Amino acid sequence: MKDKITEHSIRLFEKQGFSETSIQDIVDSLGVTKGTFYYYFSSKEELLMDIHLGYINGLLNQQEKILNDKATSSREKLNDIVTMLITDIKTKGSAAKIFFTEMKNLSEERIELIKSKRDQFRFNLEELLNQGVKNGEFRSDLKTAIVTFGILGVANWSYFWFNPAGNVSDREVAEIFVEMILQGIQTTLIVNK
Template sequence: MKNKIKQTSILLFEKKGFTETSIQDIVGELGVTKGTFYYYFSSKEQLLMDIHISYIDELLERQKAIRQEHHSNRTKLERLIALLIADIANHGPSGKVFFREMRHLDRDNAVKVKKKREHFRKNLEEIISEGIAKNEFRSGLEPEMVAFAILGVTNWSYQWFNPLGKISADQLARIYSDLILHGIA
């Protein structure tokens, strides 16, 4: 039931927004009582925090697996780009809630989520730095800025990318990888 509440809430938050979705909307959609909601979550904000932590923890685990592979840093970077785009394709509503609704977390919870997001970015920076050191990427790059650029390009895709459209998630990941690794000139 806890997972059903989360999944229903994600869809409602995506559609109506966090502030416009009431606990009554959530339980009404599920056909349960508010008591059922409060059995699993102390508040709507705690539910939002649970959604955020689940989302980023899963991404961090999958990133860790890619980082531990015995591949070049270039391949790891390509796989991370593919991971982020596939995640949007497979978990679009969760991504929208993750990126759009964080502003509704209380200060302490927002700090916890931001630390995890920063950890993801730092891991990406490390791959870029290692790639520069091994001459897989050109020298003179600023790993922090490149990491921010990669995350900006990939994460913004949740706003417009339609996995059922003319470009698949795999194709978009290849387009982004090519753009990031080769530029447009």
């Protein structure tokens, strides 16, 4: 039931906004009582925090698996991370939108926890770029901190416009993004024939 409450809440928050969605709206959408809600969550803010943690912890876990693969190059890892962010839209696009738009409704303490996890994702990506510079895969003059923000901006904004059921697949979007990024940072350009 906790997962159902979360799923329905994500849909309602995406459609109506966090502030405009009441606990009564959530339980009505499920056909349960407020008691059911309060069995799993002490407040609507706790539910929002649970959504945020589920989203960012999932990304960090996937990123860690990619980064720990010793058999892949920095370029391949970058490709895998961007692909993961784009393909994730199919299953977690609504949660991502909530993550990016509703953080303001969390307490300062909770916001700081989410920001620290979000920053860890960014630092991990920046370190990957630094490693690619060190091993000669990426340009030596690369401003890795700025490029990291650029990559995350491109990937994260796609949650607001990309339609996984549209004419271009998630894999195709990821390939376009990775090609665009790599053409700007790798030491030698790859020319597609």
